[in-house]
Amino acid sequence: MVKSTTKDAQDLFHSLRSAYVATPTNLKIIDLYVCFAVFTALIQVAYMALVGSFPFNSFLSGVLSCIGTAVLAVCLRIQVNKENKEFKDLAPERAFADFVLCNLVLHLVIINFLG
């Protein structure tokens, strides 16, 4: 039972990996960016757990800025992905411009809230 589960897990891992290798490079870059942002957020949470949460607004703005850019990058990836039939009329430049605009608003708010 355990053996078949481990074998299943290995098969799963291999098929995931092979499927992922096939994605285009620009999407992989975006995925890397998302992982980086989430990783930064986790570091901040770990730091807060160590040091304490004062001042709370700085912690909030730090974590939410990382999560915010991650979410926005995922949205960009959705819009730029050629396999998404819903977005085939959307030019990738327009998607990127929207991404930049939303990030601008996000970071303006962050700078204001950072304290």
Added chain:
Amino acid sequence: MAALESPQPAATATAMRHAFGNVLSVLILVLIGVLAFSIRLFSVIKYESVIHEFDPYFNYRVTQFLSKNGIYEFWNWFDDRTWYPLGRVIGGTVYPGLTLTAGTIWWFLNSLNIPLSVETVCVFTAPVFSAFASWATYLLTQEVKGSGAGLAAAVLLAMVPSYISRSVAGSYDNEAVAIFALIFTFYLYIKTLNTGSLFYATLNALAYFYMVCSWGGYTFIINLIPMHVLLCIVTGRYSPRLYIAYAPLVVLGTLLAALVPVVGFNAVLTSEHFASFLVFIIIHVVALVYYIKGILTPKMFKVAVTLVVSIGMVVCFIVVAILVALVASSPTGGWSGRSLSLLDPTYASKYIPIIASVSEHQPPTWPSYFMDINVLAFLVPAGIIACFSPLSDSSSFVVLYIVMSVYFSGVMVRLMLVLAPAACIMSGIALSQAFDVFTGSIKYQLGRSSNSTDDAEDTNNAPKDDASAGKTDKGEEIVKERSSKKGKKKEREPADKPSVKSKAKKKALVLPLETSIVALLLLIMLGAFYVIHCVWAAAEAYSAPSIVLTSQSRDGLHVFDDFRESYAWLSHNTDVDDKVASWWDYGYQTTAMANRTVIVDNNTWNNTHIATVGTAMSSPEKAAWEIFNSLDVKYVLVVFGGLIGYPSDDINKFLWMVRIGGGVFPHIKEADYLRDGQYRINSEATPTMLNCLMYKLSYYRFVETDGKGYDRVRRTEIGKKHFKLTHFEEVFTSHHWMVRIYKLKPARNRIRGRAKKLKSKTTSAGWSSKSEKKNPWV
């Protein structure tokens, strides 16, 4: 819908029709804006351009401060003229949206050299924003069902009495701006959902920010949208557009909400926001699942599912256990008092009498539904059914919106205001569909009667003919009561775009000509009744400024301007630093108009302070004098309606003073003031009642008016008629005895007779007064 033969003339004809339709829509929208603005002007015409009620006076005072001192002073303002001696941090406890909006408009107009005063801008802010709100309703409904429904919904919202009641000219309150922000935020959310554009998602977050700035009811948005996302996921309508519509809103919205000082960290710590975080996590899980499903083969996907489910369950349990422990550690489970009273309607009456005592927080009665949304109450179910055919993301959203708002409006009458836009949207959809069916039938029938059979192709423009049998919609029931000729049954709203292909099917989908014409006329009459009711409600029911009262008598119109008379007296005849004590209803008006420091006001944030004032009003004179003296009070103000029959006076509110006071100081017991469970002020009243300060201050010298002391509100003669005041002296009574102001007599220098210890022993029993043999004050 496009013409079958596509040479140039037909295409230009379609383009011309479109252009004409657009121009007509714009004209209609302008007219709707003018209508929304002008229907709210009745109070300005009947009375004058004055600010109404109580809360708007506070907002007006804050706007005055903002316009005089600028935004930094406003943001950091600590108000020491209210809640003496505690003060109030205005910057951190007020929702700044309304004042900033009016302040900006005032500043902008003045920079253009249009010298409108702050009061004028404040009075007319609400009608202007109601015009904007109708346009926002048009946009929202257009996204759901098309521009015909949008126009119908907009015109309904411009006139719906529930919204008029909170946005007349002069009602300068948060809802005036907040309802516009609410509808606009929903419009942007639906637009993002329909288009999947990140640009609209950004705008959505900014509109949500404006909503958070304006009103505490923003929690409705941040709970309704996650509920809708969850509904979409559960019904299998997950799509990437849903992710784009929701995820940026949560992150940006939480940050922006935390920026507003009133909300602050509550944006992440209170239970009102937890739903959004929970659904945020859920939507990420769902997105990941869909992504993996997309890149794996079905067999591997099954393997993945079994693996993940087993591990995921364990993790889920741990996380849920932590959350539950966190939430259960706070006594209210993390919810604020007002939100909890929405979820559990009996909560407030058991634990927080102040919330229960506000009349706006009571559940509404059935007649108030018909008064406030009138005909729409019938059309809403038809609209709900129309939304299901076909069901799209946006129509599921409006259905969820109306269901939630119906529930909340049933809990608290004040929230009928949130129901109004939803009802208008639904009714607009219903009306538009009905009109489509009937006009389509008429067109088809006329087309068929004038030509021969090939018209089946030409009448492509009557595609919405789709009814199962000859039934009418529920709206006509009220008209049917008067014209009970046609025996029609209820109609189900037609399904949308039917197939235009099969001629035979089309023949069965069309109503007979006479039926359509009569039904059309009946619908128009329905609309006429609605308009008549709305104009009546705006003119008669909702335009009273409540600071000026009028009554019609045989000799004409009587105007009772006692409130402003007394506030003017206060501002001219007392020192600037004198403190005035009254019940909390009049706090805002006193600070705004009389410019004197008050003890408690309508913000009701400190229950103990209000209970202190309530206890003082319920105590005998000496104990009340002690309490007021300890608060540095110089003047006491009571409102008395017995001479003219004004029913909202302090004697009618007195039991609430007793209850609130008794909630904090246990020696005040409500039963002491009731005779056999009945509240009386006549000769059968209890001695505690006849000796309390409120009775004495209200009825002092009242017997001199007519010799018998007949109270027109309570409809009896008063119990104790001839008495003197020992610790207070009367300094002002307004023209119709509506407001009476008393001054605290200063303490005596010498005490006749045996010297008594005048230090009141402050035990936990509070102000218990022991019976004395000699009263040193007489």
